[in-house]
Amino acid sequence: MADMQALSEFLQRGKAKEVKELVQQAVSEGLSAEDILDQGLLVGMNKIGVKFKNNEVFVPEVLIAARAMNAGMEILKPLLAAANAQNRGTVVLGTVKGDLHDIGKNLVGMMLKGKGLTVIDLGTDVPPERFVEAAAKHSAQIIACSALLTTTMKEMEKVVKAVKSAGLDVKVMVGGAPVTEAFKTSIGADFYSPDAATASEIALQVCRNA
Amino acid sequence: MTGRERVLQTIAGHRTDSLPWVPFTGVHAGKLLGYDAKKVSTDVDALVASALEVNRLYHPDGQPVMFDLQIEAEVLGCELVWSDDGPPSVKTHPLAETGDIPSRIPLPDEGRIAMHLEASRRLKKSIGASTALYGICCGPFTLASHLRGTEIFMDMMLEPAYVHELLSYTKEVAKAVSGYLIEAGIDIVAVVDPLISQISPSHFAQFMEKPFTELFEHIRALGATSSFFVCGNATMNIEPMCRTKCDSLSVDENVNLAFAKKITDTYGISIGGNIPLTSVMLFGNQQDNMKTVVDLIDSVPSGNLIISPGCDMPYDVPIENVIAVEHAVHETESARSMVRHYQKAELAFTGTLPEYDKLSKPLVEVFTLDSATCAACTYMWAAAQDAVAQLGRDIDLIEYKYTVPQNIARCREMGVKQLPSIYINGNLAFSSIIPSREELMRTIGEGSV
Numbered sequence: 001m002a003d004m005q006a007l008s009e010f011l012q013r014g015k016a017k018e019v020k021e022l023v024q025q026a027v028s029e030g031l032s033a034e035d036i037l038d039q040g041l042l043v044g045m046n047k048i049g050v051k052f053k054n055n056e057v058f059v060p061e062v063l064i065a066a067r068a069m070n071a072g073m074e075i076l077k078p079l080l081a082a083a084n085a086q087n088r089g090t091v092v093l094g095t096v097k098g099d100l101h102d103i104g105k106n107l108v109g110m111m112l113k114g115k116g117l118t119v120i121d122l123g124t125d126v127p128p129e130r131f132v133e134a135a136a137k138h139s140a141q142i143i144a145c146s147a148l149l150t151t152t153m154k155e156m157e158k159v160v161k162a163v164k165s166a167g168l169d170v171k172v173m174v175g176g177a178p179v180t181e182a183f184k185t186s187i188g189a190d191f192y193s194p195d196a197a198t199a200s201e202i203a204l205q206v207c208r209n210a
Numbered sequence: 211m212t213g214r215e216r217v218l219q220t221i222a223g224h225r226t227d228s229l230p231w232v233p234f235t236g237v238h239a240g241k242l243l244g245y246d247a248k249k250v251s252t253d254v255d256a257l258v259a260s261a262l263e264v265n266r267l268y269h270p271d272g273q274p275v276m277f278d279l280q281i282e283a284e285v286l287g288c289e290l291v292w293s294d295d296g297p298p299s300v301k302t303h304p305l306a307e308t309g310d311i312p313s314r315i316p317l318p319d320e321g322r323i324a325m326h327l328e329a330s331r332r333l334k335k336s337i338g339a340s341t342a343l344y345g346i347c348c349g350p351f352t353l354a355s356h357l358r359g360t361e362i363f364m365d366m367m368l369e370p371a372y373v374h375e376l377l378s379y380t381k382e383v384a385k386a387v388s389g390y391l392i393e394a395g396i397d398i399v400a401v402v403d404p405l406i407s408q409i410s411p412s413h414f415a416q417f418m419e420k421p422f423t424e425l426f427e428h429i430r431a432l433g434a435t436s437s438f439f440v441c442g443n444a445t446m447n448i449e450p451m452c453r454t455k456c457d458s459l460s461v462d463e464n465v466n467l468a469f470a471k472k473i474t475d476t477y478g479i480s481i482g483g484n485i486p487l488t489s490v491m492l493f494g495n496q497q498d499n500m501k502t503v504v505d506l507i508d509s510v511p512s513g514n515l516i517i518s519p520g521c522d523m524p525y526d527v528p529i530e531n532v533i534a535v536e537h538a539v540h541e542t543e544s545a546r547s548m549v550r551h552y553q554k555a556e557l558a559f560t561g562t563l564p565e566y567d568k569l570s571k572p573l574v575e576v577f578t579l580d581s582a583t584c585a586a587c588t589y590m591w592a593a594a595q596d597a598v599a600q601l602g603r604d605i606d607l608i609e610y611k612y613t614v615p616q617n618i619a620r621c622r623e624m625g626v627k628q629l630p631s632i633y634i635n636g637n638l639a640f641s642s643i644i645p646s647r648e649e650l651m652r653t654i655g656e657g658s659v
Contacts, residue, residue, distance in 0.1 A: 014367060055443065055445065055446055057410065058408055058409045058410045058413070059363050059408040059409065060363040060364070060366045060367050060409060060410075060413060061367075061410070063363050063364050063367070064364065064367040064368075067364070098293065099299075100291060100299045100300070100301060101299070102360065103360055103363075103408070106360070149296055149299075150296075150487065150488050150492055150524035150526075151293060151295045151296040151524065151525065151526075152296075153488075177441075177442065178487065178488040180488065180489055182489065182493075183488070183493075
């Protein structure tokens with residue numbers, strides 16, 4: 001019987017090959033794709049998120065764990081689609097206009113996927129209207145904006161305004177090195193997250209409540 | 211004691227007459243003379259003029275010539291994206307699709323390295339005797355990430371031998387650039403490597419300790435002093451960074467200065483930091499900045515300490531905030547009493563404001579932190595005195611120092627937001643930026659009654 005705890009451990013250590021083999025074994029043994037995701041992969045990714053938040057693991061360890069998660073998801077994705085598994089929520093993600101930094105944004109993307117959420121990653125240098133268009137097109141529950149620069153964080157306010165003027169029912173979350181709770185409040189955004197793991201928890205909560 | 215001595219003595223572990231203050235004025239320097247970020251990043255005359263204005267207005271003990279981590283990357287083939295209010299960013303990574311290790315070492319006359327060196331030489335000549343000059347050099351890890359892209363993090367897990375080789379190359383680049391800067395007259399080579407905060411202590415030991423130790427040894431052998439700058443939450447890597455035998459360390463607000471200083475003190479290394487860039491310097495007011503500095507100084511044991519912003523200052527940091535920081539570093543006791551009064555927000559104004567619309571002669575009011583101690587305030591007060599003397603007319607001139615509690619209340623009553631400021635006949639005429647004599651004389655003339 002495929003061991004879900006071992007699957008989570010392999011994922012946390014970034015062992016892509018072992019994760020893939022174990023997921024394949026679990027599928028062959030008749031475990032549902034949703035159970036493998038919930039009891040193995042997401043558990044592992046969640047633990048990595050907590051360790052990252054606590055400064056116990058760093059960027060390389062998170063990236064390698066996410067790579068292992070993707071290896072397992074390659075097998076599960078078609079099965080989840082075939083089983084018509086329910087979409088747990090959709091997040092539109094991007095680094096704001098004028099800002100090319102994507103490490104933080106990518107980490108958030110991985111943690112969001114680690115919560116089982118669908119991520120529409122618009123990349124870097126994303127103008128406000130693209131956030132809004134993507135959120136409408138994919139019926140997203142939340143837009144997550146990242147910025148590393150004190151000069152580009154001002155763009156976040158434009159995203160908030162664009163969402164309001166489009167009349168969309170979608171929350172806006174902001175984060176990145178210079179961003180603070182006070183800044184979030186000053187621009188009228190809905191949420192501020194200090195790190196990738198917290199961002200994924202907030203997004204999951206928003207999607208559940210939507 | 212000159213500012214230069216203050217910085218170098220502090221780093222050498224000796225006592226100084228007051229704390230050294232090193233504002234990390236990168237593109238912000240341009241703001242003082244109305245140049246945008248790109249102008250001061252590409253035009254040596256604009257850069258030098260701006261750096262001299264930083265020196266005049268902010269009274270630093272040490273200051274960087276430039277604060278731009280993209281200079282080496284640009285020479286080595288990275289495309290940059292320019293901004294009017296920030297340093298450029300790297301857009302493309304020449305090693306993204308290849309496992310090759312370059313061998314080319316940039317020459318001193320290439321790209322903006324030449325400009326950096328020229329500005330260093332000129333500043334050494336004009337202010338180098340009294341101010342410690344910092345030459346910023348892109349750290350080997352950050353330079354490697356500029357060349358390779360974020361794939362470098364994955365490489366650390368999957369291709370460690372490649373990462374060792376790449377870092378060995380970028381370390382050689384950093385050694386060459388450090389050498390050029392030292393030759394141009396730089397006192398302190400600041401190896402700035404923000405990405406260090408993104409890796410574990412064990413990865414630091416595995417990949418970084420050796421190249422960084424070698425780089426700092428090289429700087430020492432060339433007779434200069436080194437500093438290791440990091441941004442982000444590098445708490446876990448403070449001790450590993452100390453093991454590279456850098457002469458000093460600089461951290462941003464994500465690191466608790468008291469925690470970090472305990473470690474650096476045991477290694478006999480001085481530490482610089484860490485006024486919050488955004489919440490305090492950019493968005494705070496003068497009192498917030500003074501209070502932050504006083505609290506910072508009070509939070510750590512004395513000695514081995516340099517007060518500086520957490521990292522490169524945002525372009526738009528209000529000038530008066532930096533002036534307040536300088537005052538708090540150099541005149542800590544005076545600032546302490548000012549922020550004590552600031553906390554007592556209820557302090558009532560007991561005097562009366564002049565009836566500005568019924569003045570019989572022009573009234574020039576100069577609001578300062580303290581013209582006897584704050585450099586910018588000294589200039590502002592001197593400019594007013596000079597202009598009034600030159601006009602040779604009957605003009606009332608008065609200074610209100612913030613050191614007097616009733617003057618704090620007066621500032622509130624008048625709505626004075628920034629110090630130093632000049633009000634003419636009750637109206638704000640100049641704040642933070644010191645006007646020329648002609649400009650001030652003209653303004654007094656226009657507002658005359």
